[in-house]
Structure formats: C-alpha cells, structure tokens
Amino acid sequence: MGVRTKALRHPVARVVAALGAAVLLASCGSGGEGGEQPAGALQGRGEVTFATGKDTSGNMQKLVDQWNSSHPDEKVRIIELPESADAQRQQMVQNAQVKSDAYTILNLDVVWTAEFAANRWVVELPADQFGVDKFLEPAIKTAQYRDKLYAAPAYSDGGLLYYRKDLLDAAGAKPPTTWAELISTCQAVRASQPAIGCYAGQFEKYEGLTVNFDEAVHSAGGEVVDSSGKPVVDSPEAKAGLDALVTAFQQGIIPEKAITYKEEEGRRAFQAGELLFHRQWPYQWNLAGKTDGSSQVAGKFDVAPLPGLNGPGSSTLGGHNLAISAFGKNQATALDFIKFFVGEEAQRSNLLATSQAPTLASLYDDKELIAKFPYLPTLKASILSAKPRPQAVRYGDVTTAVQEAAYAALTGTKTSEQALKDLQAKLQELIK
Numbered sequence: 104m105g106v107r108t109k110a111l112r113h114p115v116a117r118v119v120a121a122l123g124a125a126v127l128l129a130s131c132g133s134g135g136e137g138g139e140q141p142a143g144a145l146q147g148r149g150e151v152t153f154a155t156g157k158d159t160s161g162n163m164q165k166l167v168d169q170w171n172s173s174h175p176d177e178k179v180r181i182i183e184l185p186e187s188a189d190a191q192r193q194q195m196v197q198n199a200q201v202k203s204d205a206y207t208i209l210n211l212d213v214v215w216t217a218e219f220a221a222n223r224w225v226v227e228l229p230a231d232q233f234g235v236d237k238f239l240e241p242a243i244k245t246a247q248y249r250d251k252l253y254a255a256p257a258y259s260d261g262g263l264l265y266y267r268k269d270l271l272d273a274a275g276a277k278p279p280t281t282w283a284e285l286i287s288t289c290q291a292v293r294a295s296q297p298a299i300g301c302y303a304g305q306f307e308k309y310e311g312l313t314v315n316f317d318e319a320v321h322s323a324g325g326e327v328v329d330s331s332g333k334p335v336v337d338s339p340e341a342k343a344g345l346d347a348l349v350t351a352f353q354q355g356i357i358p359e360k361a362i363t364y365k366e367e368e369g370r371r372a373f374q375a376g377e378l379l380f381h382r383q384w385p386y387q388w389n390l391a392g393k394t395d396g397s398s399q400v401a402g403k404f405d406v407a408p409l410p411g412l413n414g415p416g417s418s419t420l421g422g423h424n425l426a427i428s429a430f431g432k433n434q435a436t437a438l439d440f441i442k443f444f445v446g447e448e449a450q451r452s453n454l455l456a457t458s459q460a461p462t463l464a465s466l467y468d469d470k471e472l473i474a475k476f477p478y479l480p481t482l483k484a485s486i487l488s489a490k491p492r493p494q495a496v497r498y499g500d501v502t503t504a505v506q507e508a509a510y511a512a513l514t515g516t517k518t519s520e521q522a523l524k525d526l527q528a529k530l531q532e533l534i535k
Contacts, residue, residue, distance in 0.1 A: 145427070147433040150178050151208060151431065152208065154182045155184065160456050164181060177436040177439075187309055195209055195211075203430060204432050208426070208437050210424075214245070216424055218497075220248035224430075227251050228253060229252075229438075241489060245420070245491070255442070257450075263382075263385060263409070263478065264381070266405060268403060268404055276292070281412065286356055292379055300378045301351075303358060303369045304383075306362050308507070312510060314419040315348075319344035322410070322412055322417045323344030325338050328493045336527050345522070369383060374398040384459075385459055386459045406478045409485075418486070451466060467483040501530065504529040
C-alpha cells in the first residue's frame with residue numbers, strides 16, 4: 104500500500120509524526136475523546152469484527168476461518184470496506200467520531216496510525232507481547248506513536264518496477280536504473296511492439312498519487328518535508344521529479360488513460376500485456392503470474408528496483424497495521440487475534456498466497472521462500488531504504504493537498520512550478 108485497498112491497501116494521519124517527531128506533537132496528544140487505556144488492560148472476550156479493505160486473495164478469510172475453527176466462542180467477522188484507501192479511512196474515521204462499536208480491529212494504512220493514536224481512536228498495545236525486535240525496523244516504526252505501540256505491522260510494502268523480461272531480452276536490454284534508460288529501453292522495444300505503453304503507476308487522484316508523487320520527488324533528490332517536519336517541496340529537485348512525470352504524460356511515455364489508474368487498473372493493464380514497465384506493490388507478483396488464463400504475461404515478467412532521475416530511485420514505504428478500536432468490544436480477543444495474524448505462520452501463509460510483503464525480518468532470509476519469490480531480497484532492500492510519506496496528524500488534509508497539486512500538474516491545469524509553490528504554502532498551513 105502500500106495503498107490500494109491495497110487491494111488491502113492502500114493511507115493516513117493528522118500533526119507531525121510519530122516516528123521521531125514527538126516534540127512537534129506535544130500540543131496534539133489529547134486530540135479527540137476516546138477509550139484510551141493502559142496497554143495490557145484490554146478486556147472482554149467474544150465475537151469481534153475486522154474492518155479492512157477488500158480481501159482480493161481470499162487468504163485473509165482463510166486465516167480468519169482458521170482462527171474461528173479453534174475459537175468458536177471468539178469468532179472474527181470480516182467487514183469489507185470500499186476498494187479505495189481514501190474511502191476506507193473515511194469510514195473508519197466516521198465510525199470513531201460517533202464512538203461506534205461496529206469495528207473492533209482496524210486494518211490501517213501505515214500512515215494512518217499516528218492520526219488514530221493521537222485522536223485516541225485506537226488503544227495502546229502491550230509491546231512486550233509482540234517481540235518488536237523481530238519486525239523490520241521501518242515497519243515497526245509505523246506502528247508506534249510517541250514511542251508506544253498502537254498497532255501491529257501485518258503487511259509491509261515497497262514499490263517495485265515490474266517489467267516484461269521477454270521483451271527486454273529480445274531487445275538486448277537490461278532493467279533500467281534511471282528514468283532516461285527506461286525511456287530509451289521502451290523506444291527500442293517499441294520498434295517491434297509499437298502499441299505497447301511504456302510505463303504506468305498510480306495517477307488517479309487518491310492516495311496512490313501521493314505515493315507516486317513522493318517517489319518521483321525523492322528519486323530526483325528532493326523532499327516533501329525535511330527531517331524536522333518542515334515542508335520543503337518547492338525546490339528545484341522536487342520540480343525535476345514532477346516534471347519527469349508531466350513530460351512523460353505529454354510525450355505518451357505514460358499512456359493518457361493511466362491518469363485514471365489506481366493499483367488494480369494498472370495491474371489489469373500490465374497483465375493484459377499493455378505495459379512494458381509498471382510501478383506496483385509486491386501483491387501483483389502472484390496475480391500476474393497466474394497460469395489460469397487471467398494473465399497474458401505469466402512467466403514473461405520480472406521485477407527490479409525503481410529507477411530514479413539520475414540513478415536508482417526511492418520507494419515510498421507502504422503497508423498495513425492492525426489496531427484495536429477504542430470503542431470496540433471484546434478487546435482481549437482482538438489482541439489475541441492480532442498476535443495470531445502477525446505471527447510467523449500466518450505471515451508465511453499470506454506471503455505464499457498473496458505475495459504481499461511480510462513484516463517479520465526472518466521471512467526475507469528464508470531460502471525456501473526466496474526460491475519461490477526471487478524478488479524478496481530486492482523487496483527487502485526497497486523497504487529498508489523506503490521513504491515515509493509526510494507523517495502528520497492532519498494527514499488526511501496533507502495527502503489531499505499533495506494529490507490536488509500533483510494532479511493539477513499532470514493534467515496541465517497548473518505548471519509544475521505553480522503546483523509546487525501552492526503545495527508548499529498549503530503544507531506550511533497544515534503542518535505547524
């Protein structure tokens with residue numbers, strides 16, 4: 104997510120951040136009313152609900168069924184929210200604002216954790232029951248707020264460049280490490296495949312656009328906010344990154360219809376053989392590799408790190424964390440289920456079924472898994488070097504501002520220069 108629903112995917116948070124910016128958040132710690140309680144004091148056993156994006160693989164339901172079969176008096180029921188990550192967040196926020204107990208467990212995009220914790224919409228979890236040192240460091244940091252654990256990392260995510268290996272081999276080309284190489288490689292392939300689109304990512308006006316914009320900026324040497332949380336997006340480097348996308352749309356390197364792409368639209372286009380390169384999350388690996396006729400590229404693709412403007416690119420950190428609603432019933436049961444769901448057996452099952460990125464470091468070094476998923480070392484490097492999205496308690500407003508600015512530039516209603524200038528002013532207003 105990542106982002107999508109991300110097909111479980113796919114965002115969000117409100118002031119400056121949890122991960123190392125606690126000082127800036129001092130004025131916001133009491134935001135919102137809620138049922139905050141000390142970690143370890145979770146009580147109540149019985150049936151619980153699990154609010155999440157669409158379970159496209161069916162493996163989430165499989166794990167829930169496994170839990171339910173051994174916990175007949177503490178069953179978990181999945182509540183599927185809309186496919187769009189933004190719509191998922193909206194429903195979860197609305198549920199919290201009216202203090203509804205309809206949702207017990209929340210499948211939060213990693214950038215929502217600070218917002219939900221700051222507003223006391225989720226409860227603190229007992230860190231000593233999770234073995235936090237077993238998780239990838241970037242993943243566990245997304246689950247913390249003011250150095251306390253408010254969620255458990257269920258899925259991590261790093262962006263990857265999917266590419267048609269068969270077509271690159273035929274052209275005598277290697278996976279590109281720069282944007283210029285990507286374009287020149289596509290031109291070489293188009294000599295024999297004139298109809299194929301060069302590249303696509305997620306460019307619809309939703310959370311995926313924030314991810315792709317952040318990656319373009321960071322991959323050009325720029326930043327959206329600096330290490331202190333100060334907006335710095337009105338820079339030559341950020342403009343160079345955004346200009347690369349704008350020019351690619353103008354020149355047809357990115358197909359015109361890709362302006363409507365979220366994760367699933369792009370995935371379907373890649374699987375239909377319409378794209379040479381596709382920026383996507385790991386979950387696409389299994390789906391694009393299916394040999395049941397649903398994918399035209401099975402056995403013909405591979406993945407590589409994202410290219411940057413003048414060298415290797417930078418991924419945006421994605422993923423999902425499981426949290427317990429401050430207003431949900433049977434929180435003790437919810438805690439036990441979360442520990443089950445983020446455990447090694449469940450994460451291994453999920454990787455095998457969905458190719459989504461696990462959060463436990465040990466799984467990336469498992470030789471058996473690497474043999475089945477040769478991209479795991481590339482993915483691990485992507486996650487460990489990934490850049491977080493702006494970590495703000497008012498993240499919903501921040502990401503909306505980013506999306507509006509980026510979309511305006513991509514569609515030509517504003518120049519890149521004006522879009523970034525306006526975004527800088529808006530972020531200075533939102534992040535104080």
